[in-house]
Amino acid sequence: MENKKLLAPSILSADFSKLGKQIKIAENAGADIIHLDVMDGRYVPNITFGMPIIEKIRPLTKLPFDAHLMIVEPEKYVADFIKAGVDMISFHMDATIHSHRLVEKIKSLGAKAGVVLNPATPVNTLEEIIYYVDYVLIMSVNPGFGGQKFIPQTLLKVKKLKNLMETTGRTDILIEMDGGINKDNINKISREGVNIFVAGSAVFKGNIEENIKTLKENMKI
Numbered sequence: 407m408e409n410k411k412l413l414a415p416s417i418l419s420a421d422f423s424k425l426g427k428q429i430k431i432a433e434n435a436g437a438d439i440i441h442l443d444v445m446d447g448r449y450v451p452n453i454t455f456g457m458p459i460i461e462k463i464r465p466l467t468k469l470p471f472d473a474h475l476m477i478v479e480p481e482k483y484v485a486d487f488i489k490a491g492v493d494m495i496s497f498h499m500d501a502t503i504h505s506h507r508l509v510e511k512i513k514s515l516g517a518k519a520g521v522v523l524n525p526a527t528p529v530n531t532l533e534e535i536i537y538y539v540d541y542v543l544i545m546s547v548n549p550g551f552g553g554q555k556f557i558p559q560t561l562l563k564v565k566k567l568k569n570l571m572e573t574t575g576r577t578d579i580l581i582e583m584d585g586g587i588n589k590d591n592i593n594k595i596s597r598e599g600v601n602i603f604v605a606g607s608a609v610f611k612g613n614i615e616e617n618i619k620t621l622k623e624n625m626k627i
């Protein structure tokens with residue numbers, strides 16, 4: 407999966423008064439996935455949006471929707487998110503009691519399942535769940551807010567995750583990274599082996615088309 411490189415703009419930094427229009431611009435400019443940061447004010451100290459918004463934007467683009475659930479008890483809501491049109495769902499293992507059951511539930515409902523590592527969560531917490539997930543999201547900032555600075559130490563986890571993928575025979579898993587990714591650091595991150603690059607501010611602040619063009623050019627290795 408080393409060669410798969412996908413850009414996933416996070417709409418957290420979009421102008422919500424023009425959300426549909428900005429998603430369309432991102433799609434036409436070459437975005438590969440739309441990243442949805444769902445926050446509940448409990449798992450993280452911020453609240454964003456949920457199913458009603460996702461349902462409204464679903465018909466506006468053909469791009470896959472990737473929901474990063476920063477919510478407690480995600481198991482209560484995954485079916486509704488999938489019904490709203492989400493194709494990929496990631497959750498934090500410390501936000502639920504039965505991670506394996508939840509991964510299986512997401513997959514049985516037809517979506518891809520991912521788990522998320524916060525900056526302080528070690529890769530070895532994935533040792534058992536790795537056999538079941540489709541992707542792993544490595545947070546390169548603490549979850550909750552857009553526009554934060556990339557934490558360079560989080561990049562060391564990519565190598566550790568790749569080792570774990572090798573030893574468990576799960577080299578098909580996609581590695582996603584999220585937080586503080588911009589045109590200046592995306593190439594370095596790409597070289598480490600990241601497949602999906604989430605970018606909010608670096609896409610939606612300024613000219614969306616130009617930003618996407620530059621990020622996609624720079625993520626090539």
Ligand SMILES: O=C(CO)[C@@H](O)[C@H](O)COP(=O)(O)O
Nearest residue numbers: 549550552553585586606607
């Ligand atoms: O999940 C999160 C924040 O919790 C991220 O998706 C950020 O929203 C990415 O934004 P930038 O750091 O790219 O501005």
